[in-house]
Amino acid sequence: MTMPVPLELTGLAKIFPSPAGPVTAVTDVNIRIAAGEFVTILGHSGCGKSTVLSMIAGLERATFGGVVIDGTQVIEPGPERAVVFQAPCLLPWLTARQNVALAAERAPRGARRQTPDDYLEMVGVADVAALLPSSMSLGTQQCVALARALSAEPRFLLLDEPFSMLDSLTRFEMQDTLLRVWEQSGKTVVMVTHDVDEALYLADRLILMTDGPSATVGESMTVPFTRPRSRAAVLADGRYHGCRRHVIDFLDGHAKQWRGGLRA
Numbered sequence: 001m002t003m004p005v006p007l008e009l010t011g012l013a014k015i016f017p018s019p020a021g022p023v024t025a026v027t028d029v030n031i032r033i034a035a036g037e038f039v040t041i042l043g044h045s046g047c048g049k050s051t052v053l054s055m056i057a058g059l060e061r062a063t064f065g066g067v068v069i070d071g072t073q074v075i076e077p078g079p080e081r082a083v084v085f086q087a088p089c090l091l092p093w094l095t096a097r098q099n100v101a102l103a104a105e106r107a108p109r110g111a112r113r114q115t116p117d118d119y120l121e122m123v124g125v126a127d128v129a130a131l132l133p134s135s136m137s138l139g140t141q142q143c144v145a146l147a148r149a150l151s152a153e154p155r156f157l158l159l160d161e162p163f164s165m166l167d168s169l170t171r172f173e174m175q176d177t178l179l180r181v182w183e184q185s186g187k188t189v190v191m192v193t194h195d196v197d198e199a200l201y202l203a204d205r206l207i208l209m210t211d212g213p214s215a216t217v218g219e220s221m222t223v224p225f226t227r228p229r230s231r232a233a234v235l236a237d238g239r240y241h242g243c244r245r246h247v248i249d250f251l252d253g254h255a256k257q258w259r260g261g262l263r264a
């Protein structure tokens with residue numbers, strides 16, 4: 001018996017209009033994601049990672065192909081998917097608790113067992129519940145944004161370079177928080193990043209994108225490290241260097257191909 005695939009991208013393409021004519025950002029993207037899997041989409045800036053994630057989120061419509069969840073094509077946002085963007089995007093006039101409470105209203109009936117403060121606690125920022133975003137660091141705001149996404153009790157967590165604006169120590173802390181939350185929640189995570197080490201530390205599988213225009217999936221790479229993971233154990237794993245080398249070679253190769261193409 002074949003297992004049902006909860007999230008499937010089939011022949012996905014996005015063409016944007018531009019003054020110089022239509023531009024194909026991504027084309028023929030085929031990805032099947034299993035329930036509970038942690039997948040990162042990795043590629044150079046501008047290759048179409050956010051475009052793919054936006055189509056999964058239902059914020060952009062595919063030009064060709066589609067996003068299928070539980071066998072049904074999705075064309076708009078839905079309560080089973082929550083997105084965290086690069087910038088925290090909290091409502092500035094609401095406290096952390098109120099920001100989370102607003103999103104919690106989207107949770108399916110019966111699913112909501114926890115209070116906004118529980119979600120803040122889950123990501124380690126219960127102490128800022130009564131504060132406005134303007135009085136929090138960027139890292140704390142992004143934790144609140146993650147709590148807000150979790151409070152909608154989505155099955156799919158869609159993350160678009162959520163830690164890229166943070167300094168490296170805060171980023172490490174946030175990666176650990178996300179890893180712990182994911183291990184405990186069983187959610188399916190699709191995370192866009194251009195950080196090779198972040199992808200290798202967090203994901204079960206890396207989707208390596210070729211460069212745009214007309215970017216597509218170049219390779220799907222399984223990450224071999226056992227779970228639960230710790231940064232120290234992953235860095236000490238004999239396979240780490242080889243995995244990192246493989247991804248960097250892939251990205252390098254595609255960047256050269258692209259630049260070569262421009263020069264030609």
Ligand SMILES: Nc1ncnc2c1ncn2[C@@H]1O[C@H](COP(=O)(O)OP(=O)(O)O)[C@@H](O)[C@H]1O
Nearest residue numbers: 016017025044045046047048049050051052212
């Ligand atoms: N709304 C839009 N209109 C026109 N072009 C867009 C739009 N959004 C993205 N693009 C183009 O699509 C390509 C992929 O963009 P994006 O998905 O943001 O890349 P990434 O997230 O990998 O950096 C880029 O060339 C970008 O300029």
Ligand SMILES: [Mg+2]
Nearest residue numbers: 046049050051
């Ligand atoms: Mg992007």
